[in-house]
Amino acid sequence: xxxxRALSLALTVASALTTGCSSSGDFGxxxxxxxxxxxxxxxxxxxxxxxxxxxxAEGLFSQHDxxxxxxxxxxxxLLCPRASIARIEPVDGSGEQVLVQLALATNVAQFERADVxxxxxxxxxxxxxxxxxxxxxxxLHAAVDQLDADDRMSLVSFGGQARVEAPSTVMDASGxxxxxxxxxxxxxxxxxxxxxxxxxxYASLDGTRDGLGGREDRVMLFTDAQPNVGAxxxxxxxxxxxxxxxxxxxxxxxxxxADFGAExxxxxxxxxxxxxxxxxxxxxxxxxxxxxFEYLVTPVAYDLHFTVRPSDGxxxxxxxxxxxxxxxxxxxxxxxxxxxxxxxxxxAVVLDGDLDALLPGAPVVxxxxxxxxxxxxxxxxxxxxxxxxxxxxxxxxxxxxxxxGSAKLAVLLDEFLALEAGAAFCEGSxxxxxxxxxxxEAATRLAAMSQLLGDAALNDEASLMHKLAxxxxxxx
Numbered sequence: 455x456x457x458x459r460a461l462s463l464a465l466t467v468a469s470a471l472t473t474g475c476s477s478s479g480d481f482g483x484x485x486x487x488x489x490x491x492x493x494x495x496x497x498x499x500x501x502x503x504x505x506x507x508x509x510x511a512e513g514l515f516s517q518h519d520x521x522x523x524x525x526x527x528x529x530x531x532l533l534c535p536r537a538s539i540a541r542i543e544p545v546d547g548s549g550e551q552v553l554v555q556l557a558l559a560t561n562v563a564q565f566e567r568a569d570v571x572x573x574x575x576x577x578x579x580x581x582x583x584x585x586x587x588x589x590x591x592x593x594l595h596a597a598v599d600q601l602d603a604d605d606r607m608s609l610v611s612f613g614g615q616a617r618v619e620a621p622s623t624v625m626d627a628s629g630x631x632x633x634x635x636x637x638x639x640x641x642x643x644x645x646x647x648x649x650x651x652x653x654x655x656y657a658s659l660d661g662t663r664d665g666l667g668g669r670e671d672r673v674m675l676f677t678d679a680q681p682n683v684g685a686x687x688x689x690x691x692x693x694x695x696x697x698x699x700x701x702x703x704x705x706x707x708x709x710x711x712a713d714f715g716a717e718x719x720x721x722x723x724x725x726x727x728x729x730x731x732x733x734x735x736x737x738x739x740x741x742x743x744x745x746x747f748e749y750l751v752t753p754v755a756y757d758l759h760f761t762v763r764p765s766d767g768x769x770x771x772x773x774x775x776x777x778x779x780x781x782x783x784x785x786x787x788x789x790x791x792x793x794x795x796x797x798x799x800x801x802a803v804v805l806d807g808d809l810d811a812l813l814p815g816a817p818v819v820x821x822x823x824x825x826x827x828x829x830x831x832x833x834x835x836x837x838x839x840x841x842x843x844x845x846x847x848x849x850x851x852x853x854x855x856x857x858x859g860s861a862k863l864a865v866l867l868d869e870f871l872a873l874e875a876g877a878a879f880c881e882g883s884x885x886x887x888x889x890x891x892x893x894x895e896a897a898t899r900l901a902a903m904s905q906l907l908g909d910a911a912l913n914d915e916a917s918l919m920h921k922l923a924x925x926x927x928x929x930x
Contacts, residue, residue, distance in 0.1 A: 482798035486791035488513035537839030540855035575655035577677035596743035612651030613644025649684035679715030768807030775801035814843035872896035880930035
């Protein structure tokens with residue numbers, strides 16, 4: 455693969471990057487952390503019900519292209535806050551509410567990833583045998599094929615102890631061939647010492663990080679996240695990753711297996727520079743290391759802080775799509791990292807209040823953003839989110855949205871609440887009748903919105919909800 459090199463993607467100007475093999479068009483912004491709910495999907499397809507710690511709202515939202523709200527003002531900065539309003543009545547029976555879609559526009563017209571310096575850290579413990587290690591090897595081979603002579607990669611394996619299979623290697627033709635051979639030769643052995651694997655992975659980057667001219671340093675951990683030797687608590691791994699982040703090293707976690715330790719991966723991936731994915735099958739591996747690879751290894755902004763101040767008469771109820779939201783008279787939301795995406799990302803803030811008391815065009819919330827670009831420049835922006843009166847976009851029987859983005863986000867929120875209902879039933883905190891009512895209504899709304907927007911992916915989600923409902927009989 456031949457690429458014309460860009461700078462290390464500070465992305466502080468609006469002009470297109472000249473390039474040979476780059477991406478161009480409309481881009482979205484995705485927060486770090488969980489990038490999918492593939493683990494939950496696999497569990498449902500297997501006839502069971504996922505636990506509440508096995509899926510996240512941000513993972514669900516990140517898998518969909520949610521239209522960024524339009525604005526009369528063009529985006530002249532790297533990131534520009536955008537917002538849209540919907541009147542909703544969620545499937546959990548909590549009553550009429552106001553959904554505020556929070557999204558980010560970008561001035562990036564053309565994208566090319568930075569050169570990378572990667573450490574692939576691979577779990578070869580006994581629990582990784584069979585399909586799990588096969589999927590990991592498939593992903594590793596695909597990652598190597600994405601690299602060229604301006605990139606570097608090391609390979610570390612770990613079972614009961616870590617071993618450097620290949621030191622940091624220039625990814626020219628001979629380097630790629632050498633890494634492919636090392637990957638193919640990986641064999642299952644021993645217990646699971648993730649701690650030693652991570653420490654060795656970061657160490658494999660130490661001698662190659664200085665003087666690399668802006669390469670992005672990143673550890674890529676492939677595991678089923680079931681440690682049984684060394685540190686086993688998520689907090690210990692977070693400490694290792696945070697120390698790496700302080701040195702400018704990001705982390706990506708790639709999980710496999712139905713017993714994947716999702717909580718460990720989530721905690722690690724929410725650290726500055728982090729993200730996580732789950733490999734359910736060969737198709738998801740191909741998607742992540744095909745269309746998404748360029749984006750997942752190149753953060754575009756850090757330390758994002760959102761302040762959402764409701765207008766008089768509105769109050770905060772909940773936030774979805776971010777792991778960190780605190781509410782008082784205003785809502786504070788923090789995201790450690792933002793990545794460019796081929797899909798439009800979004801978060802949801804849910805308020806109580808009476809939209810009928812507002813005239814169309816009246817503000818519902820003010821939305822302010824502060825962040826740092828990849829090269830450390832502090833930036834800020836703000837916008838008022840106004841209620842336009844609702845377009846011709848019904849949501850269920852009671853809701854209505856101003857545009858397609860907030861309408862789609864509303865039904866995806868219903869799906870998330872339905873997944874929570876299934877988990878609550880299995881935990882004994884919700885009756886089967888109550889859980890089924892929420893799941894069935896979410897399926898109905900997803901199918902209707904799929905038809906309204908011509909969005910086949912929403913119909914796939916409706917089908918997933920039907921399977922979840924069927925699983926409640928004996929899937930717990």
